[in-house]
Structures are given as structure tokens and as C-alpha cells.
Amino acid sequence: MEDFLSIVKTRRSANKFLPNIKVPRKDFEEIFNNLSQAPSCFNLQHAHYYVGESDEVIDALYEASYKQYKVKCSSATIIVTGDKDAYKNAAQIYESSKLLKIIDDEEYESMLNAINGLYESGGETFQHDEAIRNASISSMLFLLLAKNLGWDTCPMIYFDPEKVRTIFDIPENEIPVLMITMGKMDETSFRVRGYRKPSEEYVKYK
């Protein structure tokens, strides 16, 4: 296992992957088991992952990404969605916490009231924003966990969400938030990292 800062510093968005390499299922299992530790609003776990690993699905995702070559040569291409209805599963999540005696009956009731109150009063806009926010937080952890096992990735938004929805049969309540290509970076496509602003430009202390 690499140390955390070296993973942060060496993660790059790959331009091109070495072809004909598959991600072993055990690597996905390790990534997804650890990914469940990601934070989410009220622990509602809004993010879902659809993994394209067969040639047929990767070809379809290549078309859905307007023929971005990094999809075609990827070992796997993943769609991350955010569930606008995640709050409707609060009872199930908090029931489990109650059974495990992490919370008592009173806390259970007050959590459900708080969650339903917030998501229902916030309406469609808030539910949409929550889906994007929580899937994005989860996706960043996915990129780092993949790198931790030696896999390169590229997060992408340039794809047709409706085509992707059809490929994986994604239900209407889930928003396709990000496409993530994954594989072993073809080092011949390596580019020096783009300019990064100094922290004084994007951090304010008061």
C-alpha cells in the first residue's frame, strides 16, 4: 500500500490506456468495499456504480462518450450516479443502526423526521444537488482507491447521459454524474500536470 500523499500526488487523469488489460474482480471488490467508507449526507449513500468491463459495453460507452479514445482502450469504464430518492431509504439505513444499538428509538424517529423534512422541503432542486454532491465526493475516493491498487483513471463529464442510462438500464431517480475510465496509463501519452493556482488564490481565512 502506498502512502496517502504519494497517491494524491501521482494520481493523474490518463489520456490513453494500455489495451487488453482487465481489472481483476478482487481489485474491484477491494475498491468498492473501502469506498463504502465515503461520507454522505445523513449517511444516505446516494452514489451507485455501473461497471462496464465487457468489450460490448465498453464499445457502447465509447459511442456514448462521443468516441473519446480513452474509453475504447480502458480496462473498465464506470458510470457513477447519484440517487435523487436516496432519502427515501433513510428508514432502512437507520433501522440497521437501531438494530446495532448505535441509536435508540428516539434518535431514530428524530433522524427520519429531520431527513424527510430537509429533502421534501428542498424539493427537486435540493434532491438533484444532493445527488451530484454526494456522488462527486464518492467518486473522488474511488479515484484514490483505484490509484492505491495501481490503477489509473480519468473522471469525465463529456458523455451523453441518456445513452448511458440506456446501456445500464439506469432508473430515472438516478442522475449519471460522472464517467470514470480506468486502466494502466500508456506512459507515452503522459503530459506534465496543468498549472495549479497557488492556495492564496482559492483559500480565504477570516
Ligand SMILES: Cc1cc2nc3c(=O)[nH]c(=O)nc-3n(C[C@H](O)[C@H](O)[C@H](O)COP(=O)(O)O)c2cc1C
Ligand atoms: C468533473 C470533471 C470532468 C472531467 N471531464 C473530462 C472529460 O470529459 N474528458 C477528459 O478527457 N477529461 C476530463 N476531466 C479530467 C480533467 O481534464 C483533469 O482532471 C484536469 O485537467 C487536471 O488534470 P489531472 O487530473 O491529471 O491533475 C474531467 C475532470 C473532472 C473533475
